[in-house]
Amino acid sequence: MLVDTHCHLNFQAFETDLDSVVQAAAKAGVKQIIIPGSDLTNSQKAIAIAQKYPRIYAAVGIHPHHVKNPSFQSNDWPAKIKADLRQLAQQPKVVAIGETGLDYYEYQLSKYPDNKITPAIKEKQKELFKIHLEIARQLQLPVIIHNREAHQDMLTLLDSDLKDLTGVFHCFSGDQEFLEAVLKQGFYAGIDGNLTYSKSVLKNAKRIPLDRLLLETDAPFLTPKPFQNERNQPKNVKIIAQYLANKLKIPVEKISQQTTANAQRLFKLCLEN
Secondary structure, eight states: OEEESOOOTTSGGGTTTHHHHHHHHHHTTEEEEEEOOSSHHHHHHHHHHHHHSTTEEEEEOOOGGGGGSGGGSSTTHHHHHHHHHHHHHTSTTEEEEEEEEEEOOOOSSOSSSOOOOOHHHHHHHHHHHHHHHHHHHHHTOOEEEEEESOHHHHHHHHTTTTTTOOEEETTOOOOHHHHHHHHHTTOEEEEOGGGGTOHHHHHHHHHSOGGGEEEOOOTTSSOOTTOTTSOOOGGGHHHHHHHHHHHHTSOHHHHHHHHHHHHHHHHTOOOOO
């Protein structure tokens, strides 16, 4: 069996055919799925979907990109976000906090008209991230970390705020030094369908020890070859596993068994056969 540890079934892309997508995943051997939140509303939706399907789980969090939301302009936003996230994190089927982290990439396509990442935005992202980490620490939950173009600041946090936590660096990117720092602190690294068309992602994937590797689709994004013109979905974890197995010259069963064991250990999922 396989586990998709990062799949946005709570996004609009799956509103009309969720049942069939879940069934297709199960048919492909993807028996468990984790849905991360990217804001409070779709964190609630992730929980609702997880409570509907026995083999689906939720994570709750706010993507760093959303610090541009007007709700983050008030002076009391940290206390409100902390209370709302903590309440969501204690709901049934929630197995992690996230996705959360740092993102210094200036998105050209965004619902926020100002795409600039200023020093003030960076500080607000760090504050939001630390709220997530505090809740994860209090509730003893792993963290699903989004890290894009923020490696140096994340390295600093690895040696401080992240030191006593565990979790996964979702859609892992970074050099050998960054990977070693992540592994040293006991974190896992997630790989996605972009390893089928990105040499740098594949290079990273080959460096990750199998006992620290997680598979994820990030669906509906990052569709692997040869289906890049289609919406990504959790059944494609099978393609990612097979592609990596071919590149590592090992049986795909070894990838499947180890990454499933990793996911079940990190997120404390019910064991499935």
